[in-house]
Amino acid sequence: MKQLAEPEIRGAFVNCSKGEAKRIPMARDLDTRPWDDLDYLGWTDLSAPDRSYLATEHDGTLVAVVLRAATGPRGYTRRSLCSLCLTQHPGRGVALMTARKTGAAGRQGNSVGTYVCSDLACSLYVRGLRKPAVGGRLEETLTVDDQITRLRLHLDGFLRNLES
Numbered sequence: 642m643k644q645l646a647e648p649e650i651r652g653a654f655v656n657c658s659k660g661e662a663k664r665i666p667m668a669r670d671l672d673t674r675p676w677d678d679l680d681y682l683g684w685t686d687l688s689a690p691d692r693s694y695l696a697t698e699h700d701g702t703l704v705a706v707v708l709r710a711a712t713g714p715r716g717y718t719r720r721s722l723c724s725l726c727l728t729q730h731p732g733r734g735v736a737l738m739t740a741r742k743t744g745a746a747g748r749q750g751n752s753v754g755t756y757v758c759s760d761l762a763c764s765l766y767v768r769g770l771r772k773p774a775v776g777g778r779l780e781e782t783l784t785v786d787d788q789i790t791r792l793r794l795h796l797d798g799f800l801r802n803l804e805s
Contacts, residue, residue: 642676642677642679642680642681642682642697642698643676644671644674644676645671645682645696645703646671647667647671649703650667650682650696650703650705651663651665651667651705653696653702653703653704653705654705654706654707655704655705655706655743655803656706656707656740656741656742656743656747656803657707657741661707662705665686665694665707666686666687666688667684668682668684668694675765675770678764678765678768678770679764679765680697680763680764680767680789680792680793680796681695681696681697681761681763681764681796682695682696682697683695683696683761683762683763684761685760685761690710691709691710691712692707692708692709692710693708693709693710693738693761694706694707694708695708695761697796697800699796699797699800699801700797704800706740706800706803707740707741708738708739708740708757709738709739709740710736710737710738710759711736711737711738711739711754719731719732721734721735721756722735722756723735723756723757723758723763723766724755724756724757724795724799725755725757725758725763725792725795725796725799726758726763726764726766726767726788726792726795727779727781727788727791728758728763728766728767728773728778729773729778729779730758730759730773730774731774733759734758734759734760734773734774735756735757735758735759736756736757736759737754737755737756738754738755738756738757739752739753739754740752740753740754740799740803742802742803742804743803743804744804747803753799753802753803755795755799763792764789764792766778767785767788767789767792768785768789769785
């Protein structure tokens, strides 16, 4: 992924108003992110941990979305699987992230969701640059490049579902 600047990220939000996009707290570490190893930029709102944001290239353009994590009790012994990178995490390591749809459907309150690594580090897990808890990555016969392609396909499918 190419390095992104704050103004281009703010202008890419598709499921919130321009005013809301101006008030979104940006990731503070844009200069130090491992851009070459990212398929998407993801960050959590430190003042509201149930809100996260994701920016990536989709169908040739930069797209950013506002996500909400479902809250509720989860036992630490329970494991969940990320739908994007297929990494298992215990407890709150995977969250159901929902996003308001774009256009009229979103204004009516319609949303779509998927299970995503809570730290939004799917790209790093797939590449082996971040290690999940014990037993988190299943042994796969796919190459890392094929796993990256699968991650991108799953992410593109989620973003396509946001479109009204």
